Amino acid sequence: MPESRIYTRDHLQVSANISLDVVAIGHLQKVLRLRTGAMIALFNGDGFEYQGQLVKVQRNQIQVQIIAKSIVPEPDPILKLHLVLGISRGERMDFALQKAVELGVTRITPLLAQRGVVQLKGERIERRHRHWWQVVVAACEQSGRCVLPQLDEPQMLEQAIGSFIDNSVDHNLTGTLRLVLYHLGTTKLHQISSPVHSVILLVGPEGGLSPEELDFAQQQGFLALSLGPRILRTETAPLAALAALQTLWGDF
Numbered sequence: 001m002p003e004s005r006i007y008t009r010d011h012l013q014v015s016a017n018i019s020l021d022v023v024a025i026g027h028l029q030k031v032l033r034l035r036t037g038a039m040i041a042l043f044n045g046d047g048f049e050y051q052g053q054l055v056k057v058q059r060n061q062i063q064v065q066i067i068a069k070s071i072v073p074e075p076d077p078i079l080k081l082h083l084v085l086g087i088s089r090g091e092r093m094d095f096a097l098q099k100a101v102e103l104g105v106t107r108i109t110p111l112l113a114q115r116g117v118v119q120l121k122g123e124r125i126e127r128r129h130r131h132w133w134q135v136v137v138a139a140c141e142q143s144g145r146c147v148l149p150q151l152d153e154p155q156m157l158e159q160a161i162g163s164f165i166d167n168s169v170d171h172n173l174t175g176t177l178r179l180v181l182y183h184l185g186t187t188k189l190h191q192i193s194s195p196v197h198s199v200i201l202l203v204g205p206e207g208g209l210s211p212e213e214l215d216f217a218q219q220q221g222f223l224a225l226s227l228g229p230r231i232l233r234t235e236t237a238p239l240a241a242l243a244a245l246q247t248l249w250g251d252f
Helices: 022-031 090-102 123-143 157-166 211-219 237-249
Strands: 005-007 017-019 039-043 050-058 061-069 080-086 107-111 176-181 198-203 223-225
Touching (some): 005 123, 080 090, 090 123, 176 211, 198 237
Parallel strands (some): 176 198
Antiparallel strands (some): 039 050
């Protein structure tokens, strides 16, 4: 079985040859030092995994022949998890995104919160979004996922909540549980009934959500959820919550 998994945007079909992009080339050549004849796994987000063999390895080019396709696609998640995450400083944000993908999140909305330490505008937003996408891709490659989670553009809270309500799978969020992490919240997970199919989890940045943001979220039906007496860091809180949700109602 191939040890290396590579994401590609290309259409994949058995017997076809494809050329890998520069990021994949660098990883396979400089890190793994693979040579012609080596086997790798490929995925493009269609849910299937493809087995490929390196048929041409040059300094700036790697061609792969698709040998086989998985029989069944990656199954749909038992519980759809949408994480609305306050943007935090560099490595903290990367860590939270990486682990959220490993924990099975299906959609991520980076949140431009009022108390956010990181303020992004213009080209900086575009650069960070491209970087975060690479973090998401790498986490999918590592964790065996074949369907990539959706990564939204960074948004303010009202825009974010409005967009996912308007585009909800059922258009009125029936059966979707809305939670906002708040250390002074009075709701605990064991007090909540099982959601029908999905959860929206809202987590603030290092400085937390402002009173206005918290109030707005609660007006939109978000329950203020406490994860216990300890105050968790911004990169720890969403992961603890996601793991608990997967344990209670997901695929753990």
